[in-house]
Amino acid sequence: MADDEEQQGGRIFFSNIGRSMELEDEIVLTSVGIDIGSSTSHLAFSRIVLERLDTRYMVVERTLLHQSDVLLTPYSGDNEIDAEALGAFIAQQYAAANLKPEAIDTGALILTGVAVRRKNARAIGDIFSAQTGKFVVVSAGDGLETTLAAFGSGAVARSAKDDIRVLNVDIGGGTSKLALCESGTIRHISAIDIGARIIAFDESRRITRIEEAGHHFAGRAGVPIAFGEPLSETDARKIAEIMIDCLFEAMQGGKMLPQTVALHRLPPLPNGSPPDIVTISGGVSEFFYAKDEQSFSDLGPLLAVALREKLAGWPPALEVPQQGIRATVVGASQYTVQVSGSTIFVEPLGLLPVRNVPVIKPQIVFSEDIDAEAVAATVRDALSRLDLANAESPVGLCYEWEGSASYGRLDGFCRGIAEGLSPILAKGHPLILVGEGDIGGLIGMHCQQDTGVAKVISIDGIKLDEFDFIDIGAILETSGAVPVVIKSLVFPSLGLGHEALEKQ
Secondary structure, three states: OOOOEEEEEEEEEEEEOOEEEOOOEEEEEEEEEEEEOOOEEEEEEEEEEEEOOOOOOEEEEEEEEEEOEEEEOEEEEOOOOHHHHHHHHHHHHHHHHHOOOOOOOOOEEEOHHHHOOOOOHHHHHHHHHHOOOOOOEEEEOOOHHHHHHHHHOOOHHHHHHHOEEEEEEEOOOOOEEEEEEOOOOEEEEEEEEOOOOOOEOOOEEEEEEEOOHHHHHHHHHOOOOOOOOOOHHHHHHHHHHHHHHHHHHHHHHOOOHHHHOOOOOOOOOOOOOOOOOOEEEEOOOOHHHOOOOOOEEEHHHHHHHHHHHHHHOOEEEEEEEOOOOOOOOOOEEEEEEEEEEEOOOOEEEOOOEEEEEEEEEOOOOOOOOOOHHHOOOOHHHHHHHHHOOOOOOOEEEEEEOOOOHHHHHHHHHHHHHHOOOOOHHHOOOEEEEOOOOOHHHHHHHHHHHHOOOOOOEEEEOOOOOOOOEEEEEEEEOOOOEEEEEEEEOOOOOOOOOOOOOOOO
């Protein structure tokens, strides 16, 4: 969908193909997802079919059109990704898919792992976004990447299917992400500096890359390493085994060695009983499940062997995830359209339109007396989970109001929301609230007049979820409503692809 949708007669138009979604019961979109990771980069092209359900469109079919080769993420120096080489690879994959950029309706670009920390990571995201004008661009920090992997691997859906606890371990090039899922919800997430390419080497086994964590594990293994020096298979195996000992300690949660705690990029998992099922995703999963015998001149194959041996004596069953190396690839971005009702509050009116606003959905408890501090805490937790606590752009908050709308309950809710979002509001961004019930106008008015928030966009009648991005158009003169375009990251639904593995 083009970024410059035209509003005519209260309808949303795709300006690049001149069609009105309101007049069509079925919409077909071509989508691309691009994942630039610390270790590998790849693309996937999909065709998305949406059907209209009342005022919104729902994805009913997704067909994979082309899945790219996996490229070792190119670097031009110690701290910079080679944007030119990466761009050439992406252009080649468009050609292989027999698609041109102008034929793409929508897409998503994510930068993950160590790649996010490179000096020009944001510039790369901006370059690709500017090329198309159609992308949701996400620079995925540790929390968001962990969450993406949990959904993309199917671990969240798997935990919901049989009401069980599933631990997904996503092992990439620079970091490993752990997500403990229970009954369809992510209960705890963690991330640690363990990855296949913290030490990499060339075909002659001379070291070409050493991350800080590489020096740490080599030291613990008693193996001297230096850039340009050879690394024997025996020494590489020693390092990999120390890394897996550390990873397994992190997977179990609870009390662990101080040096293991120090490697965590997110708080360690809490102590608790073992999960029912473990799934492994990320690049190392391709070796763990023996899907790939290609060597990338790193520690990936050795990590896979050591991890399988370690898990052989652990009670949880092993299962194959729905997605392995592509767990964090956003295969498509779906567009749905809804129209917010007339019970909205926008002040000042010049705030609209807004585009590509990420959405959080904090787990707010609508008790008889809504506690502002508790609301603020859940909002801060949601911001942290999606790496939005220091966002440089507005953040939308969606909620499902429950119970009466008394002054006390409204006040507790609004003050809690304002406090939780205070880091965002302090940067001059508007407070953006999206509710399902018919209460948006009342809440927006209370936020401005009683809570003192200067800029407020409060709409309702819209159903959103975390991972959604929204565009809110200008108020329609004919109805006083606003059109809302919803861009949802599409994850695989639970299917029949879960194959239990026997313990070796």
